[in-house]
Amino acid sequence: MNVRSGLTVAGTIAILAIAGCGSSASSATSTSGGASASTAPMASSGASASSASSAQPSWAKSLGSGVTVTSPGSMAADAGSPGALIVRLKRDLQAGKYLKFCSFLEPSKQASCTATFSRAPASALASVMPTFKNFVISYTAIDGTKALVGTTGTACTPTQKPACSTNRDPAAIFSTGKSFAALWAQAQAASASSSGAYALMPIVKVNGTWYVWTTG
Numbered sequence: 001m002n003v004r005s006g007l008t009v010a011g012t013i014a015i016l017a018i019a020g021c022g023s024s025a026s027s028a029t030s031t032s033g034g035a036s037a038s039t040a041p042m043a044s045s046g047a048s049a050s051s052a053s054s055a056q057p058s059w060a061k062s063l064g065s066g067v068t069v070t071s072p073g074s075m076a077a078d079a080g081s082p083g084a085l086i087v088r089l090k091r092d093l094q095a096g097k098y099l100k101f102c103s104f105l106e107p108s109k110q111a112s113c114t115a116t117f118s119r120a121p122a123s124a125l126a127s128v129m130p131t132f133k134n135f136v137i138s139y140t141a142i143d144g145t146k147a148l149v150g151t152t153g154t155a156c157t158p159t160q161k162p163a164c165s166t167n168r169d170p171a172a173i174f175s176t177g178k179s180f181a182a183l184w185a186q187a188q189a190a191s192a193s194s195s196g197a198y199a200l201m202p203i204v205k206v207n208g209t210w211y212v213w214t215t216g
Contacts (some may be wrong), residue, residue, distance in 0.1 A: 053097050059175040063141055065175040067180045070140040072170050082147035082203040084136040085210045092133060104203060106211045138170035143180045146207040146213075148187055149173060154185040159195030167198040174200070 004205045060069040064135035070083070085104060102113035117125065135153035150172065156164040169175075173183065183200060192215040202213040 033206040055173060057139070057175070059171065059177065060141075062177045064143070064182040065181070067141055067143045069174075070142070071137070072138045080184060080210070081140070082142065082149050082210050083140050085203060085212070086149055086151070086201060087215075089212070090135060093129055094132065096122075096126065098129065104212050105214055106208055109214050128157070128159050130155050137175050138156070141174065141180060141183075143184075145185055146180075147203040147205070147210065148174075148180070148183055149203055153199070157196065161187075162196045165196050165198045172198060188213070189214070 025070055025097070055071075056069050057071070069083075075083065087135045089101070089104045092098075096146075098116070099117050102110050102117055105113055133154040135151060135155060138150040140150070140154050150167075150170060152167050152170055154166040173186075176183075178186070184202060187200045187202040191202060191213065204208050204213045205211075
């Protein structure tokens with residue numbers, strides 16, 4: 001099996017989504033150059049629902065009743081939050097701990113992911129992994145067992161076109177006036193796309209734990 005196609009089957013689409021694939025926002029910009037992983041500490045933001053501010057942004061109402069929005073801030077690393085999941089995943093990728101990626105996927109996808117990743121040479125894995133610069137969790141919207149996580153900063157993935165995507169607006173895509181259901185479907189479609197444009201990250205809760213949603 002071709003390494004790249006095998007990784008896609010195993011869930012690399014989720015990695016590529018973190019690197020910015022999917023529907024673009026008007027405030028997001030894309031570039032075609034590469035970028036190295038940032039060595040600076042990543043700012044913490046995007047808290048769990050329990051620590052969300054009572055002052056919701058004006059666009060939060062359009063997401064629908066029962067949706068909780070967490071503003072960017074100092075609580076992104078809260079244990080058990082969707083934002084913390086992305087923080088840990090990003091750190092593992094930057095540290096070259098590629099085999100740990102599979103544990104971030106939904107339980108039903110982990111076995112096939114592990115089987116594929118374990119067969120791939122470390123150099124092959126490294127060649128398709130995203131790199132990040134000034135990458136920060138922004139807003140998070142939670143609706144029951146589903147969450148959408150936004151980010152700012154630059155992420156680059158060699159397999160995407162364009163290879164790099166930069167978003168500077170924490171509310172990008174969230175503030176378009178669409179419902180959570182519409183944004184969720186949009187994020188799912190973005191995860192299955194090969195586009196390198198900025199997108200929200202779809203996260204699902206299974207048995208009380210948050211995981212990266214993957215296509216297939």
